Amino acid sequence: MGSACSRDPPATAKDEPQFSGNVGYDTVDTPNSNNSCLLAVKFVSGEKIRVFKYVSDKDDWSICHEIPVGGIFRTLIVQQYMLFIDWVDARRICCYDTTTRAIRTLDPFKEDVFRYYFAAEFQNKLYLFADVEDKRKVHVWDPAKDRWSEAPKLNVGRVHAAAVSHRGYLYVAGGSKSFPHNTELRSVERYDPRGRSWKRCADLVQARCAAGLVSAGAFLYIVGGECSEIPTNMVERYDAQLNKWTQLMCMEIPKHYPACAYYNNCLLACGGPAIDQDCKIVEEFNEAENKWRRRNSMPTQGPYSYMIVTPAWLRQLESLN
Template sequence: MGSSCSKNNNATPTTDVVVTTNDTVATTYNDSNSCLLAVQFDNEKSIRVLKYLSAKDEWTICHEIPVKGLYRATIVKQYLLFHDWQNGVRVCCYDTTTRVIRTLKPLKEDQPYWSCYCATEFQERLYLIGADTEDNRKVYVWDPESDVLTEAPKLNIGRTRTTALKQEGYLYVAGGMVTKDDMVSYNARDTNSVERFNPRRNCWERCAPLLQARCVAGMASAGRFIYVVGGDCVSTPTNMVERYDTRINKWTQLIAMQVPKVFPATIYFNNRLTVCGNSSNDEDCALVEEFDETTNKWIRKNKMPI
């Protein structure tokens, strides 16, 4: 059902959960599922934003932004935020309504090099996880309108190269890489740890661990479920797919993708789990796969044009 990987037997205890290369592609979060966007980065040229026309199964370029050398995209309100995960002080803000580009102040002037952090939108702000080289339990929160950076409560387990998303009023963080002292170093290992931020309690709650420890996976949500797909498992790309039921705090393994993918762009769109780009084979970076739950199969869609 998935690619071969050794399991992490050091399962995180499940406490406090209320049960009720140059070219990179990333999808943006879309609350209404009215439109699917993908972002293609070219280090030497520009950023291209592609819009998916589901009726035709086609991708078209809707924005071409003259900014280069950036590697991540996050949407907060009407803003597309482009930032470099290897150099977190570099951020560009693109207003999709006015098409105006502005350069924001450095995220953190006294730390010019951030590496392997995760950025995601939550409560109309940008959350940066694993971004502090001195303590990767720290979580930073950035308001793109006021351009102010503050700190949120720390994670229970520090991590880098993790994946995060919002779901039903919580912010979930799954997998990543950890070290013995929760500090950034070269002897990090994959983790299956999962936790969520509860804004009402203003703290992080531990959740059931992933079935497979992994880092740089894709993550999407639909209703009561959260999906984690692909990623790196002991430095090996995996096609393993897991689904988390937030009501019963349990992970279930699903049918594996056709192609292993590392940090794939992942979203639940048109009632199907959609995974784009970032395969383990550079030649397949334009691939798009959809999971059809009625047939329990992954199907290939038309490739992205670039």
């Protein structure tokens, strides 16, 4: 059963989203296991950050690197950098250079600039959302210049949303109008860097915040999240060609802030930010069979981030051991 909550009513015919049929000028599909590697980054307060790599023929995870940074973080990769962003307010952003082992802190903002933020890598830059003064603001860090700037504002201000790069666009989906929750959104928009503008896309079937958003081949998937502070197991797929979200088979376990990835032609979802038994559970969705199944669990409890990297990127990381 999926969550019954549905907020942020869909657009009426009068304000139907204006959407172009152009599905993306970067049409390279998400890579799979023959030319990519799957990593999981574990982050627990007071412990070193541990990076695990997935060994597909054994359906197992092994530690491939440790980073001496303590705290509770989400992880993003931007070029050769691993960025660890403070879980709650992004006050602390640690930057780990995988070519030099250098660790430094990016801290260009005043103390209270972010709350309940969300972030994404897009075109080799970090996009950071949910400025407390204006939830429509978009801050961008360019590693080549080591400088922050602002991108055009979102159409809808939001926190606890999900963002991902997909086929030449940056998508933002769901979230909530404020915190605490109970103001979940169904709205979705995407950023076109050529026109430097955000355009509305079709609304989600299910309003939600704290969800996972994954670029998966030709499609986007939104996974889990929360509605009225209750974790949901609902999953939807977005077809940009049709500008339509479709509800899929629900996961076994409801998940908020799930760690998600698309790997070996399958969608993977792992626990949420809480340190409990469910965080070890990895589920895999095979769309051809329309079925979720359990994979081998993560080796230890704790919140994780998933990411897909090239073999060369992984070799560089392991060379630092």
